[in-house]
Amino acid sequence: MKKIVCFILLAFTLLNAKEFNAPMKTYMESLSVEAKAQNPNFTGFDAKRGEAIFVSKQAGKKGTQMSCTTCHTTNLKNGGQNVNTNKPITALAPSANSTRLTDVAEVEKWLRRNFNDVFAREGSALEKGDVLTYIINQ
Amino acid sequence: MKKLLIITAFGLSFAFAGNVAPADNAQYQKECASCHFGYQPALLNKTSWEKVMGNLSDHFGTDASLGKVESEQILNYLLTNAGSGKITANNSTMQITKSPYFIKEHRKIPAKLIEQKEVSSLANCLACHTTADKGNYSERAIVIPNYGRWE
Numbered sequence: 001m002k003k004i005v006c007f008i009l010l011a012f013t014l015l016n017a018k019e020f021n022a023p024m025k026t027y028m029e030s031l032s033v034e035a036k037a038q039n040p041n042f043t044g045f046d047a048k049r050g051e052a053i054f055v056s057k058q059a060g061k062k063g064t065q066m067s068c069t070t071c072h073t074t075n076l077k078n079g080g081q082n083v084n085t086n087k088p089i090t091a092l093a094p095s096a097n098s099t100r101l102t103d104v105a106e107v108e109k110w111l112r113r114n115f116n117d118v119f120a121r122e123g124s125a126l127e128k129g130d131v132l133t134y135i136i137n138q
Numbered sequence: 139m140k141k142l143l144i145i146t147a148f149g150l151s152f153a154f155a156g157n158v159a160p161a162d163n164a165q166y167q168k169e170c171a172s173c174h175f176g177y178q179p180a181l182l183n184k185t186s187w188e189k190v191m192g193n194l195s196d197h198f199g200t201d202a203s204l205g206k207v208e209s210e211q212i213l214n215y216l217l218t219n220a221g222s223g224k225i226t227a228n229n230s231t232m233q234i235t236k237s238p239y240f241i242k243e244h245r246k247i248p249a250k251l252i253e254q255k256e257v258s259s260l261a262n263c264l265a266c267h268t269t270a271d272k273g274n275y276s277e278r279a280i281v282i283p284n285y286g287r288w289e
Contacts, residue, residue: 062199084200085174086258109205116201 034125050134093138156276179219256283
């Protein structure tokens with residue numbers, strides 16, 4: 001009986017585990033290698049640091065402060081809105097939108113574009129890994 | 139009477155009847171229309187599209203950069219279907235809203251109807267042209283938020 005309970009609990013945990021798919025795992029691994037090369041003290045990505053990056057307010061290119069949340073809002077389970085065009089943006093949280101963080105090319109493209117828009121530079125491997133770790137857990 | 143009809147029909151066939159070919163390219167929809175309305179290629183001429191696609195990393199202040207292959211494929215689609223004639227005449231800028239014909243067609247709309255949050259800009263075609271996504275800009279399909287039909 002105990003065994004069965006344990007098995008059910010294990011299965012439940014696995015089902016709920018916030019995991020990247022195989023190609024995304026490979027991408028995260030490459031970010032990890034890069035982050036380690038840039039800082040030997042690197043021990044792993046951190047959702048808390050990712051959240052801090054995600055909500056941090058930056059100068060913005062158009063004279064008004066902006067952060068990732070300007071378009072994506074602070075609740076990633078909800079959709080957002082493009083601040084320039086008002087076009088709706090579907091939810092970023094994989095728990096609410098299963099297509100998110102599944103395609104490496106899409107992820108790389110949007111990280112490049114959005115870091116440039118908010119921070120006026122590309123993100124480092126550490127920053128990208130932290131932000132992705134934050135989002136996958138939403 | 140018959141003559142009059144023929145002359146009228148003749149005249150109409152020369153006018154921009156409010157229709158352009160829909161932007162039915164899946165890649166264009168994915169890469170461009172994820173952020174904004176998918177403007178039909180016929181709304182700008184070739185020179186304009188070359189300018190737009192030549193500087194995607196600073197696309198009206200936003201980084202809209204694409205990979206080389208995607209960029210070339212989309213440029214090819216845009217050039218193949220680029221506009222000519224009335225809509226794009228005397229406009230080789232990157233903005234459809236700079237076309238003299240476009241300006242003339244929109245000149246009577248009060249600023250407050252454009253500036254209201256439901257519209258916010260003349261670049262937001264679909265806010266009033268209810269069938270703009272099908273390439274249909276006919277007057278009959280215009281409904282301006284907080285105003286109504288525009289005929």
